[in-house]
Amino acid sequence: MDRLPPLRLLAVFETVQRAGSAKAAAGELNVSLSAVSQSLKQLEAHIGAPLLDRSTRPASLTEAGAILFRAVVENRERLTEALDDIRALADPTGATVTVACTMGFATYWLMPRLEAFYLEHPDVAVNVLTSVQETPRLAPGTDIAMRYGDGRWEDGAVELLFHERVEPVCAPSYVRRLKETGGSLGTAFLIHVETGDRRWISWADYLARTGQKAAGSAKGLRFSNYVQATQAALSGHGVMLGWRAITGDHVANRQLIPAGLPPLTPNNAYHAVLSHRSRNRETSEMLVEWLKEAADSE
Incomplete structure:
Protein backbone atom coordinates (compact mmCIF):
# COMPACT_ATOMS: atom_id res chain seq x y z
CA MET A 1 0.00 0.00 0.00
CA ASP A 2 1.22 3.51 -0.83
CA ARG A 3 2.36 5.14 2.42
CA LEU A 4 1.42 8.61 1.13
CA PRO A 5 -2.29 9.49 1.27
CA PRO A 6 -3.98 11.03 -1.79
CA LEU A 7 -2.97 14.68 -2.20
CA ARG A 8 -6.62 15.78 -2.31
CA LEU A 9 -7.10 14.52 1.27
CA LEU A 10 -4.04 16.42 2.46
CA ALA A 11 -5.35 19.53 0.69
CA VAL A 12 -8.70 19.26 2.50
CA PHE A 13 -6.94 18.72 5.84
CA GLU A 14 -4.72 21.78 5.32
CA THR A 15 -7.66 23.93 4.25
CA VAL A 16 -9.68 22.98 7.35
CA GLN A 17 -6.83 24.10 9.62
CA ARG A 18 -6.14 27.29 7.69
CA ALA A 19 -9.84 28.24 7.45
CA GLY A 20 -10.46 27.44 11.13
CA SER A 21 -13.31 24.97 10.74
CA ALA A 22 -14.70 22.26 8.46
CA LYS A 23 -17.65 24.49 7.59
CA ALA A 24 -15.41 27.36 6.49
CA ALA A 25 -13.24 24.93 4.51
CA ALA A 26 -16.31 23.53 2.72
CA GLY A 27 -17.24 27.03 1.60
CA GLU A 28 -13.71 27.74 0.40
CA LEU A 29 -13.47 24.44 -1.47
CA ASN A 30 -17.03 24.78 -2.82
CA VAL A 31 -18.06 21.33 -1.57
CA SER A 32 -20.53 20.09 1.05
CA LEU A 33 -19.68 19.88 4.75
CA SER A 34 -20.26 16.11 4.62
CA ALA A 35 -17.68 15.83 1.80
CA VAL A 36 -15.10 17.58 3.95
CA SER A 37 -15.89 15.36 6.95
CA GLN A 38 -15.67 12.23 4.79
CA SER A 39 -12.29 13.31 3.41
CA LEU A 40 -10.95 13.83 6.93
CA LYS A 41 -12.15 10.39 8.00
CA GLN A 42 -10.54 8.82 4.92
CA LEU A 43 -7.27 10.55 5.72
CA GLU A 44 -7.38 9.28 9.33
CA ALA A 45 -8.12 5.77 8.09
CA HIS A 46 -5.20 5.90 5.67
CA ILE A 47 -2.78 7.13 8.33
CA GLY A 48 -4.16 4.95 11.09
CA ALA A 49 -4.43 7.65 13.75
CA PRO A 50 -6.97 10.31 14.75
CA LEU A 51 -5.94 13.76 13.51
CA LEU A 52 -8.66 15.82 15.16
CA ASP A 53 -9.95 16.00 18.71
CA ARG A 54 -13.67 16.29 18.01
CA SER A 55 -14.55 16.78 21.69
CA THR A 56 -13.76 20.51 21.24
CA ARG A 57 -15.66 23.03 19.14
CA PRO A 58 -14.18 23.74 16.69
CA ALA A 59 -12.18 20.51 16.62
CA SER A 60 -8.51 20.87 17.57
CA LEU A 61 -5.49 18.96 16.32
CA THR A 62 -4.30 15.84 18.09
CA GLU A 63 -0.56 15.31 18.49
CA ALA A 64 -0.58 13.22 15.30
CA GLY A 65 -2.57 15.92 13.52
CA ALA A 66 -0.09 18.61 14.55
CA ILE A 67 2.81 16.54 13.20
CA LEU A 68 1.05 16.00 9.86
CA PHE A 69 -0.03 19.64 9.59
CA ARG A 70 3.53 20.87 10.09
CA ALA A 71 4.76 18.50 7.38
CA VAL A 72 2.02 19.55 4.93
CA VAL A 73 2.67 23.28 5.41
CA GLU A 74 6.47 22.96 5.28
CA ASN A 75 6.36 20.90 2.08
CA ARG A 76 3.88 23.29 0.48
CA GLU A 77 6.25 26.15 1.33
CA ARG A 78 9.17 24.37 -0.32
CA LEU A 79 7.10 23.63 -3.43
CA THR A 80 5.92 27.24 -3.66
CA GLU A 81 9.49 28.50 -3.27
CA ALA A 82 10.65 26.19 -6.07
CA LEU A 83 7.86 27.38 -8.37
CA ASP A 84 8.71 31.02 -7.60
CA ASP A 85 12.35 30.37 -8.47
CA ILE A 86 11.31 28.73 -11.75
CA ARG A 87 9.03 31.66 -12.63
CA ALA A 88 11.84 34.11 -11.83
CA LEU A 89 14.12 32.24 -14.24
CA ALA A 90 11.47 32.36 -16.96
CA ASP A 91 10.58 36.03 -16.35
CA PRO A 92 13.28 37.83 -14.31
CA PHE A 162 3.11 48.27 13.66
CA HIS A 163 3.03 47.96 17.44
CA GLU A 164 0.78 45.28 18.91
CA ARG A 165 -2.11 45.69 21.35
CA VAL A 166 -3.59 42.87 23.40
CA GLU A 167 -7.11 43.14 24.83
CA PRO A 168 -9.59 40.45 25.93
CA VAL A 169 -12.47 40.20 23.45
CA CYS A 170 -15.53 38.05 22.91
CA ALA A 171 -18.65 37.84 20.78
CA PRO A 172 -21.54 40.16 21.76
CA SER A 173 -23.73 37.07 22.16
CA TYR A 174 -21.38 35.69 24.82
CA VAL A 175 -21.67 38.85 26.94
CA ARG A 176 -25.47 38.68 26.69
CA ARG A 177 -25.45 35.02 27.71
CA LEU A 178 -23.31 35.77 30.76
CA LYS A 179 -25.67 38.52 31.85
CA GLU A 180 -28.73 36.32 31.35
CA THR A 181 -27.26 33.57 33.52
CA GLY A 182 -26.05 35.94 36.23
CA GLY A 183 -22.39 35.27 35.43
CA SER A 184 -19.53 37.71 35.08
CA LEU A 185 -16.34 37.95 33.07
CA GLY A 186 -14.50 36.76 36.15
CA THR A 187 -16.13 33.35 35.77
CA ALA A 188 -16.13 33.29 31.97
CA PHE A 189 -14.63 30.50 29.88
CA LEU A 190 -11.27 31.63 28.57
CA ILE A 191 -9.96 30.62 25.17
CA HIS A 192 -6.30 29.64 25.38
CA VAL A 193 -3.72 29.33 22.59
CA GLU A 194 -0.89 27.01 23.53
CA THR A 195 2.44 27.95 21.98
CA GLY A 196 6.03 27.34 22.99
CA ASP A 197 7.05 30.86 21.94
CA ARG A 198 7.32 32.97 25.09
CA ARG A 199 6.96 36.22 23.16
CA TRP A 200 3.25 35.47 22.81
CA ILE A 201 1.29 36.52 25.88
CA SER A 202 -0.77 33.83 27.60
CA TRP A 203 -3.73 34.40 29.88
CA ALA A 204 -1.46 33.83 32.88
CA ASP A 205 0.93 36.49 31.57
CA TYR A 206 -1.87 38.93 30.88
CA LEU A 207 -3.52 38.52 34.28
CA ALA A 208 -0.18 38.92 36.08
CA ARG A 209 0.87 42.01 34.11
CA THR A 210 -2.49 43.78 34.44
CA GLY A 211 -3.09 42.86 38.08
CA GLN A 212 -6.32 41.02 37.32
CA LYS A 213 -7.66 38.07 39.26
CA ALA A 214 -7.03 34.63 37.79
CA ALA A 215 -10.66 33.51 38.09
CA GLY A 216 -11.67 31.52 35.07
CA SER A 217 -8.14 31.15 33.67
CA ALA A 218 -7.95 27.40 34.21
CA LYS A 219 -11.11 26.50 32.34
CA GLY A 220 -12.30 26.99 28.83
CA LEU A 221 -10.96 25.87 25.48
CA ARG A 222 -7.38 25.29 24.33
CA PHE A 223 -6.11 25.51 20.76
CA SER A 224 -2.78 25.21 18.99
CA ASN A 225 -3.24 28.28 16.75
CA TYR A 226 -4.98 31.65 16.69
CA VAL A 227 -7.16 30.86 13.67
CA GLN A 228 -9.05 28.16 15.58
CA ALA A 229 -9.14 30.28 18.74
CA THR A 230 -10.61 33.23 16.86
CA GLN A 231 -13.25 31.02 15.27
CA ALA A 232 -14.23 29.78 18.73
CA ALA A 233 -14.54 33.36 20.00
CA LEU A 234 -16.62 34.40 16.99
CA SER A 235 -18.89 31.42 17.68
CA GLY A 236 -19.49 32.68 21.21
CA HIS A 237 -17.59 30.01 23.15
CA GLY A 238 -15.64 32.31 25.47
CA VAL A 239 -13.20 35.20 25.90
CA MET A 240 -9.88 35.25 24.05
CA LEU A 241 -6.87 37.52 24.17
CA GLY A 242 -7.39 39.69 21.11
CA TRP A 243 -4.27 40.78 19.25
CA ARG A 244 -4.45 43.72 16.87
CA ALA A 245 -3.06 41.58 14.03
CA ILE A 246 -5.59 38.81 14.64
CA THR A 247 -8.84 40.26 15.95
CA GLY A 248 -8.46 43.98 15.12
CA ASP A 249 -10.73 43.86 12.08
CA HIS A 250 -13.34 41.77 13.94
CA VAL A 251 -13.44 44.39 16.71
CA ALA A 252 -13.70 47.21 14.17
CA ASN A 253 -16.80 45.62 12.61
CA ARG A 254 -18.25 44.62 16.03
CA GLN A 255 -18.13 40.87 15.42
CA LEU A 256 -16.01 40.82 18.59
CA ILE A 257 -16.16 43.41 21.36
CA PRO A 258 -13.83 44.35 24.25
CA ALA A 259 -14.61 42.29 27.32
CA GLY A 260 -14.16 45.21 29.72
CA LEU A 261 -10.62 44.35 30.84
CA PRO A 262 -7.60 46.66 30.40
CA PRO A 263 -5.55 46.50 27.18
CA LEU A 264 -1.88 45.60 27.23
CA THR A 265 0.92 46.84 24.95
CA PRO A 266 3.63 44.16 24.55
CA ASN A 267 7.30 45.02 24.26
Whole structure:
Protein backbone atom coordinates (compact mmCIF):
# COMPACT_ATOMS: atom_id res chain seq x y z
CA MET A 1 0.00 0.00 0.00
CA ASP A 2 1.22 3.51 -0.83
CA ARG A 3 2.36 5.14 2.42
CA LEU A 4 1.42 8.61 1.13
CA PRO A 5 -2.29 9.49 1.27
CA PRO A 6 -3.98 11.03 -1.79
CA LEU A 7 -2.97 14.68 -2.20
CA ARG A 8 -6.62 15.78 -2.31
CA LEU A 9 -7.10 14.52 1.27
CA LEU A 10 -4.04 16.42 2.46
CA ALA A 11 -5.35 19.53 0.69
CA VAL A 12 -8.70 19.26 2.50
CA PHE A 13 -6.94 18.72 5.84
CA GLU A 14 -4.72 21.78 5.32
CA THR A 15 -7.66 23.93 4.25
CA VAL A 16 -9.68 22.98 7.35
CA GLN A 17 -6.83 24.10 9.62
CA ARG A 18 -6.14 27.29 7.69
CA ALA A 19 -9.84 28.24 7.45
CA GLY A 20 -10.46 27.44 11.13
CA SER A 21 -13.31 24.97 10.74
CA ALA A 22 -14.70 22.26 8.46
CA LYS A 23 -17.65 24.49 7.59
CA ALA A 24 -15.41 27.36 6.49
CA ALA A 25 -13.24 24.93 4.51
CA ALA A 26 -16.31 23.53 2.72
CA GLY A 27 -17.24 27.03 1.60
CA GLU A 28 -13.71 27.74 0.40
CA LEU A 29 -13.47 24.44 -1.47
CA ASN A 30 -17.03 24.78 -2.82
CA VAL A 31 -18.06 21.33 -1.57
CA SER A 32 -20.53 20.09 1.05
CA LEU A 33 -19.68 19.88 4.75
CA SER A 34 -20.26 16.11 4.62
CA ALA A 35 -17.68 15.83 1.80
CA VAL A 36 -15.10 17.58 3.95
CA SER A 37 -15.89 15.36 6.95
CA GLN A 38 -15.67 12.23 4.79
CA SER A 39 -12.29 13.31 3.41
CA LEU A 40 -10.95 13.83 6.93
CA LYS A 41 -12.15 10.39 8.00
CA GLN A 42 -10.54 8.82 4.92
CA LEU A 43 -7.27 10.55 5.72
CA GLU A 44 -7.38 9.28 9.33
CA ALA A 45 -8.12 5.77 8.09
CA HIS A 46 -5.20 5.90 5.67
CA ILE A 47 -2.78 7.13 8.33
CA GLY A 48 -4.16 4.95 11.09
CA ALA A 49 -4.43 7.65 13.75
CA PRO A 50 -6.97 10.31 14.75
CA LEU A 51 -5.94 13.76 13.51
CA LEU A 52 -8.66 15.82 15.16
CA ASP A 53 -9.95 16.00 18.71
CA ARG A 54 -13.67 16.29 18.01
CA SER A 55 -14.55 16.78 21.69
CA THR A 56 -13.76 20.51 21.24
CA ARG A 57 -15.66 23.03 19.14
CA PRO A 58 -14.18 23.74 16.69
CA ALA A 59 -12.18 20.51 16.62
CA SER A 60 -8.51 20.87 17.57
CA LEU A 61 -5.49 18.96 16.32
CA THR A 62 -4.30 15.84 18.09
CA GLU A 63 -0.56 15.31 18.49
CA ALA A 64 -0.58 13.22 15.30
CA GLY A 65 -2.57 15.92 13.52
CA ALA A 66 -0.09 18.61 14.55
CA ILE A 67 2.81 16.54 13.20
CA LEU A 68 1.05 16.00 9.86
CA PHE A 69 -0.03 19.64 9.59
CA ARG A 70 3.53 20.87 10.09
CA ALA A 71 4.76 18.50 7.38
CA VAL A 72 2.02 19.55 4.93
CA VAL A 73 2.67 23.28 5.41
CA GLU A 74 6.47 22.96 5.28
CA ASN A 75 6.36 20.90 2.08
CA ARG A 76 3.88 23.29 0.48
CA GLU A 77 6.25 26.15 1.33
CA ARG A 78 9.17 24.37 -0.32
CA LEU A 79 7.10 23.63 -3.43
CA THR A 80 5.92 27.24 -3.66
CA GLU A 81 9.49 28.50 -3.27
CA ALA A 82 10.65 26.19 -6.07
CA LEU A 83 7.86 27.38 -8.37
CA ASP A 84 8.71 31.02 -7.60
CA ASP A 85 12.35 30.37 -8.47
CA ILE A 86 11.31 28.73 -11.75
CA ARG A 87 9.03 31.66 -12.63
CA ALA A 88 11.84 34.11 -11.83
CA LEU A 89 14.12 32.24 -14.24
CA ALA A 90 11.47 32.36 -16.96
CA ASP A 91 10.58 36.03 -16.35
CA PRO A 92 13.28 37.83 -14.31
CA THR A 93 11.52 41.19 -14.80
CA GLY A 94 8.19 40.03 -13.39
CA ALA A 95 6.80 42.10 -10.49
CA THR A 96 6.19 39.26 -8.05
CA VAL A 97 6.82 39.43 -4.31
CA THR A 98 6.76 36.40 -2.02
CA VAL A 99 5.82 37.02 1.62
CA ALA A 100 6.21 34.51 4.47
CA CYS A 101 4.10 34.89 7.62
CA THR A 102 2.12 32.92 10.16
CA MET A 103 -1.31 31.58 9.27
CA GLY A 104 -3.09 33.92 11.69
CA PHE A 105 -1.30 37.02 10.38
CA ALA A 106 -2.03 36.04 6.77
CA THR A 107 -5.69 35.24 7.42
CA TYR A 108 -6.67 38.17 9.61
CA TRP A 109 -4.33 41.05 8.71
CA LEU A 110 -2.38 40.67 5.47
CA MET A 111 -4.90 39.10 3.08
CA PRO A 112 -7.75 41.55 3.83
CA ARG A 113 -5.42 44.46 2.97
CA LEU A 114 -3.97 43.01 -0.21
CA GLU A 115 -7.27 43.59 -2.04
CA ALA A 116 -6.79 47.35 -1.69
CA PHE A 117 -3.11 47.00 -2.62
CA TYR A 118 -4.02 45.22 -5.86
CA LEU A 119 -6.43 48.01 -6.81
CA GLU A 120 -3.54 50.48 -6.63
CA HIS A 121 -0.89 48.15 -8.04
CA PRO A 122 -2.58 45.70 -10.45
CA ASP A 123 0.76 44.84 -12.06
CA VAL A 124 2.20 43.37 -8.84
CA ALA A 125 1.53 39.78 -7.72
CA VAL A 126 1.99 38.90 -4.04
CA ASN A 127 2.52 35.24 -3.15
CA VAL A 128 1.75 34.49 0.53
CA LEU A 129 3.45 31.54 2.24
CA THR A 130 1.94 30.58 5.60
CA SER A 131 4.37 29.06 8.07
CA VAL A 132 3.89 26.96 11.19
CA GLN A 133 6.98 28.65 12.59
CA GLU A 134 6.39 31.65 14.84
CA THR A 135 9.36 33.35 13.15
CA PRO A 136 8.94 32.69 9.41
CA ARG A 137 12.18 32.02 7.52
CA LEU A 138 13.67 34.05 4.70
CA ALA A 139 14.20 30.94 2.61
CA PRO A 140 15.47 31.11 -0.99
CA GLY A 141 12.71 32.65 -3.10
CA THR A 142 11.15 34.52 -0.17
CA ASP A 143 11.37 38.31 -0.42
CA ILE A 144 9.75 39.39 2.86
CA ALA A 145 9.15 37.71 6.21
CA MET A 146 6.53 39.20 8.54
CA ARG A 147 7.71 38.59 12.09
CA TYR A 148 6.61 39.38 15.62
CA GLY A 149 9.45 40.20 17.98
CA ASP A 150 12.00 42.81 19.03
CA GLY A 151 13.31 43.42 15.52
CA ARG A 152 16.79 42.11 16.24
CA TRP A 153 17.26 39.92 13.18
CA GLU A 154 20.33 39.97 10.98
CA ASP A 155 19.18 37.97 7.95
CA GLY A 156 17.44 40.93 6.32
CA ALA A 157 16.61 44.64 6.48
CA VAL A 158 14.11 45.15 9.32
CA GLU A 159 11.21 47.62 9.02
CA LEU A 160 8.75 48.28 11.87
CA LEU A 161 5.25 47.49 10.60
CA PHE A 162 3.11 48.27 13.66
CA HIS A 163 3.03 47.96 17.44
CA GLU A 164 0.78 45.28 18.91
CA ARG A 165 -2.11 45.69 21.35
CA VAL A 166 -3.59 42.87 23.40
CA GLU A 167 -7.11 43.14 24.83
CA PRO A 168 -9.59 40.45 25.93
CA VAL A 169 -12.47 40.20 23.45
CA CYS A 170 -15.53 38.05 22.91
CA ALA A 171 -18.65 37.84 20.78
CA PRO A 172 -21.54 40.16 21.76
CA SER A 173 -23.73 37.07 22.16
CA TYR A 174 -21.38 35.69 24.82
CA VAL A 175 -21.67 38.85 26.94
CA ARG A 176 -25.47 38.68 26.69
CA ARG A 177 -25.45 35.02 27.71
CA LEU A 178 -23.31 35.77 30.76
CA LYS A 179 -25.67 38.52 31.85
CA GLU A 180 -28.73 36.32 31.35
CA THR A 181 -27.26 33.57 33.52
CA GLY A 182 -26.05 35.94 36.23
CA GLY A 183 -22.39 35.27 35.43
CA SER A 184 -19.53 37.71 35.08
CA LEU A 185 -16.34 37.95 33.07
CA GLY A 186 -14.50 36.76 36.15
CA THR A 187 -16.13 33.35 35.77
CA ALA A 188 -16.13 33.29 31.97
CA PHE A 189 -14.63 30.50 29.88
CA LEU A 190 -11.27 31.63 28.57
CA ILE A 191 -9.96 30.62 25.17
CA HIS A 192 -6.30 29.64 25.38
CA VAL A 193 -3.72 29.33 22.59
CA GLU A 194 -0.89 27.01 23.53
CA THR A 195 2.44 27.95 21.98
CA GLY A 196 6.03 27.34 22.99
CA ASP A 197 7.05 30.86 21.94
CA ARG A 198 7.32 32.97 25.09
CA ARG A 199 6.96 36.22 23.16
CA TRP A 200 3.25 35.47 22.81
CA ILE A 201 1.29 36.52 25.88
CA SER A 202 -0.77 33.83 27.60
CA TRP A 203 -3.73 34.40 29.88
CA ALA A 204 -1.46 33.83 32.88
CA ASP A 205 0.93 36.49 31.57
CA TYR A 206 -1.87 38.93 30.88
CA LEU A 207 -3.52 38.52 34.28
CA ALA A 208 -0.18 38.92 36.08
CA ARG A 209 0.87 42.01 34.11
CA THR A 210 -2.49 43.78 34.44
CA GLY A 211 -3.09 42.86 38.08
CA GLN A 212 -6.32 41.02 37.32
CA LYS A 213 -7.66 38.07 39.26
CA ALA A 214 -7.03 34.63 37.79
CA ALA A 215 -10.66 33.51 38.09
CA GLY A 216 -11.67 31.52 35.07
CA SER A 217 -8.14 31.15 33.67
CA ALA A 218 -7.95 27.40 34.21
CA LYS A 219 -11.11 26.50 32.34
CA GLY A 220 -12.30 26.99 28.83
CA LEU A 221 -10.96 25.87 25.48
CA ARG A 222 -7.38 25.29 24.33
CA PHE A 223 -6.11 25.51 20.76
CA SER A 224 -2.78 25.21 18.99
CA ASN A 225 -3.24 28.28 16.75
CA TYR A 226 -4.98 31.65 16.69
CA VAL A 227 -7.16 30.86 13.67
CA GLN A 228 -9.05 28.16 15.58
CA ALA A 229 -9.14 30.28 18.74
CA THR A 230 -10.61 33.23 16.86
CA GLN A 231 -13.25 31.02 15.27
CA ALA A 232 -14.23 29.78 18.73
CA ALA A 233 -14.54 33.36 20.00
CA LEU A 234 -16.62 34.40 16.99
CA SER A 235 -18.89 31.42 17.68
CA GLY A 236 -19.49 32.68 21.21
CA HIS A 237 -17.59 30.01 23.15
CA GLY A 238 -15.64 32.31 25.47
CA VAL A 239 -13.20 35.20 25.90
CA MET A 240 -9.88 35.25 24.05
CA LEU A 241 -6.87 37.52 24.17
CA GLY A 242 -7.39 39.69 21.11
CA TRP A 243 -4.27 40.78 19.25
CA ARG A 244 -4.45 43.72 16.87
CA ALA A 245 -3.06 41.58 14.03
CA ILE A 246 -5.59 38.81 14.64
CA THR A 247 -8.84 40.26 15.95
CA GLY A 248 -8.46 43.98 15.12
CA ASP A 249 -10.73 43.86 12.08
CA HIS A 250 -13.34 41.77 13.94
CA VAL A 251 -13.44 44.39 16.71
CA ALA A 252 -13.70 47.21 14.17
CA ASN A 253 -16.80 45.62 12.61
CA ARG A 254 -18.25 44.62 16.03
CA GLN A 255 -18.13 40.87 15.42
CA LEU A 256 -16.01 40.82 18.59
CA ILE A 257 -16.16 43.41 21.36
CA PRO A 258 -13.83 44.35 24.25
CA ALA A 259 -14.61 42.29 27.32
CA GLY A 260 -14.16 45.21 29.72
CA LEU A 261 -10.62 44.35 30.84
CA PRO A 262 -7.60 46.66 30.40
CA PRO A 263 -5.55 46.50 27.18
CA LEU A 264 -1.88 45.60 27.23
CA THR A 265 0.92 46.84 24.95
CA PRO A 266 3.63 44.16 24.55
CA ASN A 267 7.30 45.02 24.26
CA ASN A 268 7.45 43.26 20.89
CA ALA A 269 5.93 44.44 17.60
CA TYR A 270 5.33 43.29 14.03
CA HIS A 271 8.15 43.84 11.55
CA ALA A 272 8.74 43.26 7.85
CA VAL A 273 12.14 41.74 7.16
CA LEU A 274 13.34 42.20 3.57
CA SER A 275 15.69 39.54 2.26
CA HIS A 276 19.15 40.62 1.13
CA ARG A 277 18.83 38.02 -1.65
CA SER A 278 15.53 39.32 -3.06
CA ARG A 279 15.38 39.53 -6.85
CA ASN A 280 12.58 42.11 -6.54
CA ARG A 281 13.99 44.48 -3.93
CA GLU A 282 12.37 47.63 -5.32
CA THR A 283 8.91 46.05 -5.53
CA SER A 284 9.33 44.49 -2.06
CA GLU A 285 10.23 47.86 -0.54
CA MET A 286 7.20 49.44 -2.22
CA LEU A 287 4.89 46.76 -0.77
CA VAL A 288 6.32 47.22 2.73
CA GLU A 289 5.89 51.00 2.57
CA TRP A 290 2.29 50.54 1.42
CA LEU A 291 1.56 48.14 4.30
CA LYS A 292 3.17 50.53 6.81
CA GLU A 293 0.93 53.35 5.61
CA ALA A 294 -2.12 51.06 5.81
CA ALA A 295 -1.22 50.11 9.41
CA ASP A 296 -0.62 53.76 10.39
CA SER A 297 -4.05 54.77 9.09
CA GLU A 298 -5.89 52.24 11.30
